[in-house]
Amino acid sequence: MADMDLNELKRRMDGAITSLKSDLTGLRTGRASPSLLDPIYVDAYGSKMPLNQVANVSVPEPRMVTVTVWDKQMVGKVERAIRESNLGLNPITDGATLRIPLPELNEQRRKELVKVAHQYAEGAKVAVRHVRRDGMETLKKLEKDGDIGQDESRQQSDRVQKMTDETISEIDSALAVKEAEIMQV
Template sequence: MADGVDFKDLARRMEGAVAAFKQDLAALRTGRASANLLDPVTVQAYGSTMPINQVATITVPEPRMLSVSVWDQSLVGAVDRAIRESNLGFNPIMEGSTLRIPLPELNEERRKELAKLANQYAESARVAVRHVRRDGMDAIKKAEKEGIITQDEARTQSDRVQKMTDDTISTIDKLLSEKEAEIMQV
């Protein structure tokens, strides 16, 4: 930071935005089952709200089926209720302490909704990256104003921050196009 901007910190923050975007995309349902599909589900258990993966094991026994093995028999009803109320469109079947969740075939309308949601996630990630860029540019301007760096160094560093931003946004766009293709695949 002695000479303008901390590029390692900017890179770390931009990579964090991409990692969060990847996590959001993993929770989007395509045509195949994935244990990540239940990541957004939270369960009322032991007097607090907990992620489902803290009260059960999620497996994928078949390409269009999820299996949720609840560890505590008394929580089966709460897990079932949480999955039904999660607005993911799942209808679990209870078998003792295990819930089997068949994944219905996605129709064209639902695929378009999921693609739109993926676009929203991508735009949020882009905005986060632009905020990081703004912070970097502000640090460069401040350093130049205080006389820590010259005008030429400020220009060079600004170009470097912009290149980092462009590269990160192109990575987000690439991930988005791959996910959209996966969602729209029948």
């Protein structure tokens, strides 16, 4: 039973890494990318929807992103969502199309983006630590109930800790890559 538990913990830890990588792709470096707008959600039709479900996002030029909104009544909401995202973008409305020029990143903005990347990484680490805590509590309960012995419990907790350490180091390396990408002029 404890082995299946480890696979589930690993799956949940990998989910934290996947989420972090998704968040980091949303941080812009110096070039336009459709994934830049992935973290943006729009209040549409009574619920929060990802931007790419209410509009088409494209990159016609290296420093320009265009968003073509499918429902003309949603243009204002999409524009507001882009402005209020913490990405420092200022869309220009042209009918149902929003043109978003990407300004050159200055040193201060690069440092702000690095701070945001660190916040994303810290959130992922917290999620991984929660998964570790859940695993350790399960092991303690199994040991207390007599389902596993003290030695096996100790072995399993060592495996959970090793898995946690590997996942945290993977998070740190993803952060380091993104930080270098952001700071590159």
